Amino acid sequence: MDLDIVKQRMQKILEMLRSDLATVRTGRAAPSLIEGIVINAYGGTQKLRLMELATIAASDPQTLVITPFDQSIIGEIQKGIQEANVGLSPVIDGELVRITIPHLSEERRQELIHLMRQKLENGKIMVRQVRHEAMAEIKKQKAQKIISEDEVSRLEKEVQKVTDEMITDIDLVGEKKEEELLSI
Template sequence: MAAYDKADLERRMAGSVEALKHDLAGLRTGRASTALLDPVTVEVYGSHMPLNQVATVSVPEPRMLSVQVWDKSNVGPVEKAIRSAGLGLNPINDGNTLRLPIPDLTEERRKELAKLAGQYAEKARIAARNVRRDGMDSLKTDEKKGVYSEDERKRHETEVQKVTDSTIADIDAAASAKEKEILGQ
């Protein structure tokens, strides 16, 4: 068990918030975002590559994505990868460029996405709680080794709890904002 390190705990908790923000950015809200295509991988040159390694993704209009494929021979595989990614997007092929109109979301799809945002938030809360548990365990171990007195351990546990509460508040705020965006409120 590693010794208690407040900076490491804060870094790991901040990482859970950043991971949540990245997950939420990939949820389609009816507005175009380059993050929407982050999970797409394309089979080119005999291997699977992230889309951003074979093309440039841009947002020319609020409800349109543009994918500029660098190598013309990869346009077909990129189009196929986007269609099969389960994002509900239908690329329009313009030679080297694929245009992706972002369709309106149905009410049912909005509810599904809001529920998914809630699941992402819960995953992030669990990650933050696991970091908290690791911190508490290392404090107890340090106390047994004589590194901290009981009073010092309790003071550090209070710090860990404050960091955890702050992190969970950040997670809740990010998830709440995304759910409002998805539901169009």
Template sequence: MAKYDKADLERRMHGAVEALKHDLSGLRTGRANTALLDSVAVDVYGSNMPLNQLATVSVPEPRLLSVQVWDKSNIGPVEKAIRSAGLGLNPINDGNTLRLPIPDLTEERRKELAKLAGKYAENARIAIRNVRRDGMENLKADENKKEISEDERKRAETEVQKLTDDMIKAADEAAAAKEKEILGK
């Protein structure tokens, strides 16, 4: 059994919150955001490559993404990958770049995306609680091995619970901000 390590627990919980923020950044809100295309993989050179390894993505206008493909022979595959990524984006190919107008979200789609943001937040809370469980088990094991006293274990458990509460609060705040952004409220 691993020994209790507060810094490790903190790092793992913080990682869960950061992963949530990354997942949330990929949700479309009706405004252009380069993170929207982070999940797009393009079938080129005989393998699947992330879009950001083939092109530069920029936001020239609030409701427009511009994709500058470095190798012009890859424009077709990049356009196909964006269309089939399930993002609801329809690239306009002008020969050198792909322009992606960001369409308005329907009310139904907004609700779906808000629900998805909630699901991402729940997954982050579960990950944080799993880290807490590991920490609590390590503390009990340390106490059973007589490496720490009962008082030290209880004090450390209080620290772990406070850290857990703080991280869950951070996850909830990130999700609430994203839901507010998606629903346009």
């Protein structure tokens, strides 16, 4: 039973959760809100993520500025963002696309918090599944007499400790994101 593999799997879940939560809109302009949007570029011949087609920057807390690498696709970028249904309205401004991030209503904030909590709970379930698989492997090795009773006890405690740490980390990520959502 390799604890490093268990830790790595749980860490990947945490990182996936962090990147997933980065796309939840907080009312502040952040490039992560739109960088993954897929754009049908060059007449629909290529599907590329926005971050592959342009630089994305927050010019102020409420505005994202998109600067396409190729000016000929500026209209396709605008259309792709509109079609992504992310609640944003891109406006072409010369060689740039500007997006003003609207303030979130209290109702929308509560919806986003609910969505975020669901994602956090799914992350915790995935961590617990990794723990369950690790515990099953420990029991299997015990049954095959690969490891001793003392080793079983030590490994189970270690797996539980790592699980508890990851659950705590997930809770902290959630608390931080909830603070962002509630701050106006």
